[in-house]
Amino acid sequence: MNPSLDATKDTQIEKPLPFFSQMSQAGFGDKVFQKLTAFFAFLILFLACMTAFTLWHASADSIHKMGWKFLTTSDWDPVQGVFGAIPYVYGTLMSSLLALLIAAPFGIGISLFLTELAPQKLREPVAFLVETLAAIPSVVYGLWGIFLLAPFMREHIDPLLIKYIGGPFFKGPSTGLSLFTAGVILSIMILPTITAISREVFESVPNSYRESAKALGATNWETIQLAVMKPSKVGLLGAIMLALGRALGETMAVTMVIGNRPEVSANLLGASHSMASVIANEFSEAVGDIHVSALAEIGLLLMVITLLLNIAAHLLVWFTTSKFQR
Amino acid sequence: MSDETAVKDKKVRAAVEPTIAKSETRKIEVRHEEPSTEKKTTKVKVDDACAFFGTKQALFSVNMEIAEKEVTAIIGPSGCGKSTLIRCFNRMHETVPTAKFTGDILLDQKSIFAPTMDPVVVRRRIGMVFQKPTPFPTLSIYENVIVGLTLNGVRDKKVLDEKVEWSLRKAALWDEVKDNLQKPGAALSGGQQQRLCIARALAVELEVLLMDEPCSALDPISTSKVEELIHELRQNYTIIIVTHNMQQAARVSQKTAFMLNGKLVEYDATEKVFTNPSNKLTEDYITGRFG
Numbered sequence: 001m002n003p004s005l006d007a008t009k010d011t012q013i014e015k016p017l018p019f020f021s022q023m024s025q026a027g028f029g030d031k032v033f034q035k036l037t038a039f040f041a042f043l044i045l046f047l048a049c050m051t052a053f054t055l056w057h058a059s060a061d062s063i064h065k066m067g068w069k070f071l072t073t074s075d076w077d078p079v080q081g082v083f084g085a086i087p088y089v090y091g092t093l094m095s096s097l098l099a100l101l102i103a104a105p106f107g108i109g110i111s112l113f114l115t116e117l118a119p120q121k122l123r124e125p126v127a128f129l130v131e132t133l134a135a136i137p138s139v140v141y142g143l144w145g146i147f148l149l150a151p152f153m154r155e156h157i158d159p160l161l162i163k164y165i166g167g168p169f170f171k172g173p174s175t176g177l178s179l180f181t182a183g184v185i186l187s188i189m190i191l192p193t194i195t196a197i198s199r200e201v202f203e204s205v206p207n208s209y210r211e212s213a214k215a216l217g218a219t220n221w222e223t224i225q226l227a228v229m230k231p232s233k234v235g236l237l238g239a240i241m242l243a244l245g246r247a248l249g250e251t252m253a254v255t256m257v258i259g260n261r262p263e264v265s266a267n268l269l270g271a272s273h274s275m276a277s278v279i280a281n282e283f284s285e286a287v288g289d290i291h292v293s294a295l296a297e298i299g300l301l302l303m304v305i306t307l308l309l310n311i312a313a314h315l316l317v318w319f320t321t322s323k324f325q326r
Numbered sequence: 327m328s329d330e331t332a333v334k335d336k337k338v339r340a341a342v343e344p345t346i347a348k349s350e351t352r353k354i355e356v357r358h359e360e361p362s363t364e365k366k367t368t369k370v371k372v373d374d375a376c377a378f379f380g381t382k383q384a385l386f387s388v389n390m391e392i393a394e395k396e397v398t399a400i401i402g403p404s405g406c407g408k409s410t411l412i413r414c415f416n417r418m419h420e421t422v423p424t425a426k427f428t429g430d431i432l433l434d435q436k437s438i439f440a441p442t443m444d445p446v447v448v449r450r451r452i453g454m455v456f457q458k459p460t461p462f463p464t465l466s467i468y469e470n471v472i473v474g475l476t477l478n479g480v481r482d483k484k485v486l487d488e489k490v491e492w493s494l495r496k497a498a499l500w501d502e503v504k505d506n507l508q509k510p511g512a513a514l515s516g517g518q519q520q521r522l523c524i525a526r527a528l529a530v531e532l533e534v535l536l537m538d539e540p541c542s543a544l545d546p547i548s549t550s551k552v553e554e555l556i557h558e559l560r561q562n563y564t565i566i567i568v569t570h571n572m573q574q575a576a577r578v579s580q581k582t583a584f585m586l587n588g589k590l591v592e593y594d595a596t597e598k599v600f601t602n603p604s605n606k607l608t609e610d611y612i613t614g615r616f617g
Binding site for chain 1: 421447448450453454456458460462463464465473474478523526527530
């Protein structure tokens with residue numbers, strides 16, 4: 001028997017313990033661990049605050065010169081020193097929205113198939129494959145977009161959209177480099193995120209719900225609606241929000257296919273621009289301090305927009321689920 | 327219970343668990359009922375039922391006839407196949423991909439496995455209540471009760487309102503929830519949730535109610551409420567209850583089936599099974615010698 005352990009047992013009350021025997025007590029390790037993890041958690045908060053502060057600091061010139069006009073005008077002329085962010089905000093939001101509209105039904109459909117319908121043997125391999133898509137670097141998606149997706153859109157998809165839907169949203173001629181192509185490529189990039197998270201959400205639904213739905217005479221489809229989809233609403237919204245976060249910040253692939261023209265137009269087949277891609281494109285060749293400052297302000301704006309959308313999503317969750325799950 | 331067995335029981339129990347060797351823990355009270363003179367019709371007939379999960383056989387040629395408007399209890403140690411058996415009654419075993427079933431189960435003389443029988447219809451006639459209460463978490467009490475009907479496409483508000491009240495009254499829950507029908511079903515207590523699940527099963531055209539250890543997650547007061555409810559429901563429904571609790575089986579049922587290792591060992595009137603079992607294994611089990 002270890003004598004120091006004996007000592008901790010018997011002499012605890014009588015005299016203070018030597019340092020090393022205190023170390024061996026269970027409580028000490030727990031405390032260190034708790035402090036350490038708390039430190040890591042605060043580090044994240046600190047980094048986020050520092051990033052915001054740095055951006056704010058760097059964009060001071062632009063904020064001072066342009067004021068609110070930065071948010072309300074759409075002229076972007078570095079030579080004249082005029083900066084309006086609207087086209088970039090529009091491009092970012094529209095391409096992300098398009099991506100969500102395409103990817104959400106696909107992603108949720110895939111994960112429903114994988115958790116509820118697919119044969120057991122197929123589930124793991126397919127899920128693994130879909131999740132591998134997330135590991136492909138975005139510049140590779142961009143190259144694929146330029147060489148394959150954009151010409152394919154130009155020749156096959158876009159003419160059909162112009163012919164059968166048309167209107168203000170799909171106007172030719174199409175170059176293939178457009179808001180719509182950016183949306184498509186983004187949707188492929190966020191598909192693994194949506195699929196992986198919604199798959200986990202569905203898997204966490206207790207089997208007893210499925211059984212009771214079946215025991216009430218529900219068909220497969222009704223069981224999925226009643227016992228799987230409904231309890232998963234919050235989780236699915238979480239999956240979509242995480243994917244939206246990725247879509248908003250995506251730079252390389254978007255900049256390679258969006259056409260890079262700062263324009264606000266309802267035509268989805270026209271070229272556009274995005275916040276992340278304007279920073280990437282112009283930062284290294286910025287003319288003058290004010291231009292750099294304006295780009296920093298775009299970065300700050302992107303951060304704020306992401307934050308606001310996340311808050312909005314949380315509020316949405318709060319209000320839609322308040323009745324039952326709060 | 328014969329005196330001799332009772333004495334023997336006490337000795338065994340006292341030797342194994344001296345702390346709970348009080349006479350009341352050993353006493354299994356059987357509700358004494360005069361055997362009805364009329365011959366009850368058979369509601370469910372199990373004919374040579376064998377069930378397999380993959381290569382493992384879970385049921386070995388089970389034969390039983392379950393009379394209409396009676397409570398049949400199925401007892402036996404864990405893993406003896408009692409849950410498997412009642413899950414076959416409404417074809418729930420089919421939801422396990424590797425499960426296989428041979429033999430037949432007849433509901434009112436018609437096979438529930440016949441090609442013309444839709445499992446969806448079978449499950450509406452033969453409802454099921456599970457061990458853990460499972461009200462749908464996103465639905466209100468009201469919606470939980472009628473969920474089987476809305477699945478069926480019933481939309482008429484008046485019909486639904488009536489059905490909700492009728493089912494909740496039947497399930498002895500109406501008085502407790504009538505002012506809170508829009509509250510979430512998950513906000514009720516465990517016992518209330520279980521009665522809500524019973525109401526949910528009653529709301530469709532139920533004939534047979536399967537209960538898979540319906541009280542094992544409930545406190546004693548909720549348990550006694552559910553047991554009372556079983557007595558009430560017996561007037562109109564055929565009830566099959568799987569239970570670990572032999573006292574409960576004795577209290578609520580008219581017939582008791584004892585299963586062991588996937589085989590039906592004994593199936594007889596409850597009073598007989600608990601006081602004068604014809605099989606040695608049954609006697610050993612109900613006197614607490616194993617299981």
